[in-house]
Amino acid sequence: MNFKTLAKTVAMGGAVCAALATAAAAEVKVGMITTLSGGGAGLGIDVRDGFLLALEQSGRDDIEVVIEDDQRKPDVAVQLADKLVQSEKVDVLTGIIWSNLAMAVVPSVTAQGKFYLSPNAGPSQLAGRGCHPNYFNVAWQNDAYHEAAGAYAAADGSKKAFVLAPNYPAGQDAITGFKRGFGGEIAAEVYTKLGQTDYAAEIAQIRASDADILYYFLPGGMGISFMKQYSGSGAEVPVIGPAFSFDQGILGAIGDAALGVKNTAHWSKDLDVPGNAEFVASFSEKYGRLPSIYAAQGFDTALLLVSATAAADVTDADAFRAALKAADFQSVRGAFKFADNHHPIQTIYMREVIKEGDVVTNRLVGPAAEDYADPYGVDCKM
């Protein structure tokens, strides 16, 4: 049976079930573990706010959410997962931002029969050999942005790339992903210290190289520091990056230095798909700031959950899993479906940093990789 017929069957079955289930809808309890304090709190807050907004708009009062702060510490996250599973007895978990925290939490909660919906992290292990029927990634596999950026750069005529990332697994994956998509020559591959704040040495190397494109993956504060220093250095190699370094939450801190930079994302606030403009407007109105990709991911995660709980009872694990897999919701990113390893098949777009009035933000350029599916799915046996 191919995917579409399966999806249709499930959706139809789901609709019947939903009619039955609404009468005796069991309460669904969701545990959200995310980063709400400390340095990386901005991302967690966006995911949470997006998630809660979608839930509120759905008008469902039978979904209860318990929110916990992991402080970006893996051991705290594991402990909170134990708490949510053992003492709160939640049905579904979600919320984790960082890959290393996801690796610490996801295998154990899915092994305990709970569902996990990832609103952000997508480590390759969980997409490949470590995939699990109860694990669904609603955001992207970690490689997606990097590979799409590589493909875009190659198609755009770049021949020689300078690549830069922190020396840790996600950084190494980023460079591997970019190289896979790019396929061209690599001028230099530089690994920096995690949390590094001064990039003068690396920028000098970039200027001394003969690269015609610079790709860097430096999430959070690292990217802010890099971009500010890079734009003041007189270096002229054009920059391309993943959205993590150019998203709404940090563009304000980079300012004009980021203007013109191309970056890949699965979503953009000016993406013309049903529901997106409403999402951007309602988020801005409710929270007083523009939504980021993280907010969009949180929003989509809640939409998926709402759609699945409407179609199946969460206590019936097989039916609920099928309802999740069907992904019967209108994502703010447009077309969305799950591959067999429960990771998205979606278009990755290229965006460009621009200024709208006083606000530095992103504008959509066009697709960088259409119907992207990650390469790890072949290793996934389930």
Next chain:
Amino acid sequence: MSLILIAEQVLNGLQFGIMLFLMAAGLTLIFGVMGLINLAHGSLYMVGAFCAAAVAAATGSFALGLVAALAGAAAAGALIELVVIRRLYDRDHLDQVLATFALILIFSEGTRWVFGSFPLYLDVPPALAGPVALPFGIQYPLYRLALIVIGLVVAAGLFWLIARTRIGVQIRAGENDREMIAALGVDIDRLYTFVFALGAALAGLAGALVGAIQSVQVGMGEPVLILAFVTIVIGGIGSIKGALIGALLVGLTETLGSVFLPELFKLFMAPAAATQTGASLSSMAIYILMAMVLIWRPTGLFGARA
């Protein structure tokens, strides 16, 4: 690798070292005069950066931002000295470590409470933006050059303050014999508050200056704090001269290590493995440097007997 690149990297190392000196000078002064370990020094750096970003955003003037950073950090320093630090001078190091550790928690979360969880915007002033051409064809960011100059001026001013002024005499006397200067009628409480606020202002200045080319965010102080500690331990705790030498050593080791270690490993390893190993080793380089210095001279390069 060209000579120009090497020269540029040396300049980068110097610039990093000079900024580190601003942090380390306050830390080492406070230890030298009051015998206090201040883990919260990084928080004052953060306070400086946030004050600068907030004022620069409100007024549009980077210079006013710097003034605000100096004033804000000095005020925060004086405040915690009066309320908390003052009670710690006659305690052992353990209590000092713990109390200032508590201050870090309060400052970090307090800043997040006031300014929110997202990084703030602070940019290089337009007059100092862009690169400048130096002799031998070196293109160097003007702002970084300005940082080196400002840092050197502040360092010179600090040496002058300590060597030539009345307050400098008191500070030096305080380092040698605390009871004695109290007996000589110096208002020791005021001296301590002044020294602490001075150290805080230097940290705040560093935070604002560096904040313009880095990210102004909660938690930005801790990595710098640890580097500043490494610096003063290498230089010898309590010695301003040691702090300067130590800062330059750390700055150069950190910058040159991250560039040249991977190159070095490429001579006898596969390129991918070499970049990995080189990057790993360079992230540990300054700690290895510190351990070696301490094994050779247990009280640092210019330290008095501990």
Next chain:
Amino acid sequence: MSREAVFNLVVLAGLVALPLYAHLSDAPFTITLATRAVILSLAAVGLNIALGIGGLVSLGHAVFFGVGGYAMGILAFHAQTYAPLMEWPFVVEGTKSMPVIWLVAVVFSALVALGIGLLSLRTSGVYFIMITLAFGQMFYYFAISWSAYGGEDGMSIYVRNGFPGLNTLVPVQFYGLCLVLLCAALAFNAVLLRSPFGLALNAARQVPDRVRAVGLDPFRLRLLAFVISGAITGLAGALFADLNRFVSPTMFSWQLSGEFIVFIIIGGTARLFGPVAGAVLFVALEHFLGGVSDYWHIWFGLLLLGVVLFGRGGLIGVIAGRGRGHD
């Protein structure tokens, strides 16, 4: 019986009774929390030997915690993937057996403590604090870039390691195991305090010259204390890894070293049960304050400040009055 002894007994009774109650009333998460408290207590008991008796303020004890954790992680990782740890000069297989893992954790953290101690005990005072901090950072950055064992992501161990005769997956059984080890460490600590070595170490802290005058070498005394201290903290690290079924470089972070010191101080310095009281209080506060406010670090910081400034002697000092604690 002194008030401190009564307090100790109450703490011990609480540690036995609470999880049993939680087990009977089916609140497994309370047991998980209690296990965390007991393991962190054990780590702090280890530190207390160096800090409380020897006066060595180590701001790098997370190194040993991390080494213990990684000993567990690496052995269990190889057992779970059926790949031998090394094949030359002889084959070493991974293992899922707790006693073997504990032994490896203790031996390796003791060796690391010996290395660090030999170098850093040449210094004293602030320099010692700083050099231990530097070693901590060195290990931290090494672990982050050690991609063979997960780098910054760390390693997940899917099933908790086993102990002969017990089902460690049952929270209360694993808790019991940890509690027994904590009690053993406390008993060892109590014996150590009264032993000639403990007395000499105490003297080496207060009057090193006199110790030297009677022919003992303060450096060796401190080194031995540091090694013992590191080994116990390493054992706690292995247990902590098993509690979370996960290890990562954050086990080496300097903030964790700071927290160990916090346990000792809020409990009461150089009190036998100080680290235990402190760790239990810390875990409880983390749990309850974390639920009250996103900004709970502020309140925790203020509380800590209050303890340092006004509540000298920590929790035990407040409850039991000034007892045998030093200064």
